[in-house]
Amino acid sequence: MPRSDFARCLEAAQRRLTRANAEFARTEQLAAQKNMPAAFGSAFAFEAEVEKLALLARVLPAYTGHPKALELAEETMGETIPVEMGYGEHGWFCLRIPALLPKKGSGSPTYVQEYLYPAMRKFFAGKPPTHYIDCVLAYRHVYDRNRPERACRDHDNIEQNMVTDIIALYLLPDDAPLRCAHYYCSAVGNQDTTEVYVIPKELFPCWLEAEKANDLKEENLYETRPI
Numbered sequence: 001m002p003r004s005d006f007a008r009c010l011e012a013a014q015r016r017l018t019r020a021n022a023e024f025a026r027t028e029q030l031a032a033q034k035n036m037p038a039a040f041g042s043a044f045a046f047e048a049e050v051e052k053l054a055l056l057a058r059v060l061p062a063y064t065g066h067p068k069a070l071e072l073a074e075e076t077m078g079e080t081i082p083v084e085m086g087y088g089e090h091g092w093f094c095l096r097i098p099a100l101l102p103k104k105g106s107g108s109p110t111y112v113q114e115y116l117y118p119a120m121r122k123f124f125a126g127k128p129p130t131h132y133i134d135c136v137l138a139y140r141h142v143y144d145r146n147r148p149e150r151a152c153r154d155h156d157n158i159e160q161n162m163v164t165d166i167i168a169l170y171l172l173p174d175d176a177p178l179r180c181a182h183y184y185c186s187a188v189g190n191q192d193t194t195e196v197y198v199i200p201k202e203l204f205p206c207w208l209e210a211e212k213a214n215d216l217k218e219e220n221l222y223e224t225r226p227i
Contacts, residue, residue: 006063013056020049040148044103051102051111058114083119086221092207093132093171093198094221095120095163100141100192102159112162123223124170130225131173136204137164138183140195140211145188155184163196171198185211 023046030039084096101112139160143152172180181201195216199207210216 004063006060009056009060009063013053013060016049016053016056020046020053023049036148048102055111055114081115083116084221085120085123086218086223087225088218088221090206091200091203091225093130093225094218095167095196097163097194097196098191099194100143100158101163101194103153104157104159110162112159113166116163117166120166120170127224130171132171132180132198132200133173134179134201135172136181136183136197136199136201136207137167137172138185138197138199138204138207138211139163140197140216141184141186142189142191142193142195143186144190144192147192152186155186163194167196167198183208187211187214 023042027039027042027046030036030042082098084094084098086094088094097112097116139155139158141153141155141158183204197207197216207216
């Protein structure tokens with residue numbers, strides 16, 4: 001008798017859980033030996049396994065056949081990964097993700113898609129479309145100041161295409177170079193965060209000055225774009 005999709009997913013999750021436990025134990029052991037360079041690599045391997053496990057955990061309820069599995073899963077993601085977004089007073093759009101984006105090749109961009117797309121769909125529901133015709137898409141990677149410096153990654157080693165594609169659905173006619181320039185920077189803060197800004201090109205010098213002064217904190221993010 002063929003196994004059900006639920007059984008196959010359950011077994012795959014068990015394999016990932018076993019691997020994640022092994023990487024966690026290895027990380028603990030290396031940290032106890034004060035071999036922090038090796039612990040750093042093992043910690044990232046643990047992170048990758050947990051991300052893959054999270055993907056399986058997210059689809060597992062749907063394989064039970066429950067009619068509200070997808071809806072409830074999206075609600076859970078919205079509560080555990082509270083994405084913040086809105087229009088700033090200066091006229092740019094701000095998106096704040098309370099996590100760093102995955103590394104290319106080791107993290108899962110699908111994981112990003114599964115919590116970001118529902119959050120943006122909910123935010124823009126019932127609102128008139130906004131299109132930034134000539135803009136700069138700025139990625140600001142904020143690292144917890146307690147992280148070692150070597151944990152900060154090169155910008156070209158971070159998976160950003162998935163986020164760009166989702167943003168383009170709601171805010172850009174397209175992300176072609178002639179319509180949308182890209183800018184990447186890193187900073188330190190109180191926790192790991194990814195900030196993405198859609199900035200009209202004429203406002204980019206203002207944004208850049210604020211970024212360099214670490215003065216991008218908005219008191220309020222608004223539901224609609226200021227006129």
